[in-house]
Amino acid sequence: MDGSSALDEDERISWLLDKAALYASDLKHETFQILAHSVSGASSETRSRLLAAVLTGPSFPDDIPDRHRHVQYAVFNALVWLTQHAPDWNDALNELARLQQENPTFAAREHPDFDSWTSSGSWGGKLPMAPEDFVEALSKAPGAALGELIERDYSERSFDEPSWDDALSLIRQVVETRPRKELRSGRWQMKSPNWASKGTICAER
Incomplete structure (x- = not known):
């Protein structure tokens, strides 16, 4: 299933939530792409349900060091993505602002829909200043x-x-x-x- 499915926006988001796939690490890119194609046109009811699920966060194992912070960053990352694709979603924007205030060191990823990626470039060959x-x-x-x-x-x-x-x-x-x-x-x-x-x-x- 992807963003080009025949399902409408509410149905796509509901499908994700029913499958508890929102924070599935092995499906993160695909899940975020569905959200990108759906959230702007979703109803207020569906958005409310989605926001509640986002704020619940992922179910990380209890023995992960600094577990709460990792959960909060996953929520922050999801909110960054959603508000990029639904900039008029005030409830999500308010939650994102709250998380940013509580965690001032949080910064948006270059690619919020990936946990890891490969980049290429050169290192060095650039003066620190003119x-x-x-x-x-x-x-x-x-x-x-x-x-x-x-x-x-x-x-x-x-x-x-x-x-x-x-x-x-x-x-x-x-x-x-x-x-x-x-x-x-x-x-x-x-x-x-x-x-x-x-x-x-x-x-x-």
Whole structure:
């Protein structure tokens, strides 16, 4: 069964609820697709029944660490999806706002209809900031500019984010292409990092 079924919106949602399939992990994508094709045209009665089921949350095993938080995030994720496809559903919007207020660290997934997915991209090859912006920051507060640069977390390999080598490249570009008087930050010393540490970069006045 999918969103193109001959059943109408209320019947599709009722079918899901009757089958207790709302939080079935092995059917999550298919379930969310049915909801995406159905919730905007569903009746207020069907929406009320659906919202009650959503707020009940999944039946995770009791021995899961931090079980309540996992349940709440599953509910949050479902509400994000539903309100994306029914932006006029005020009751769902209010529940989503409540959950967000109670759990400020919750963030919507890039793909709410999947528990996991594969992405491709490149890591590194992107400067932390434009050389001109770094020069300006150095001219105002060299210690703060360097501190911000070297304290940035380069450990997580997020796509399209700079690496530690990119940070070093930024400094090299600035040192090699700007006259000393333009930098106005005294003497510079750079020590190459190894894989175990970020190395040392110092600014002296």
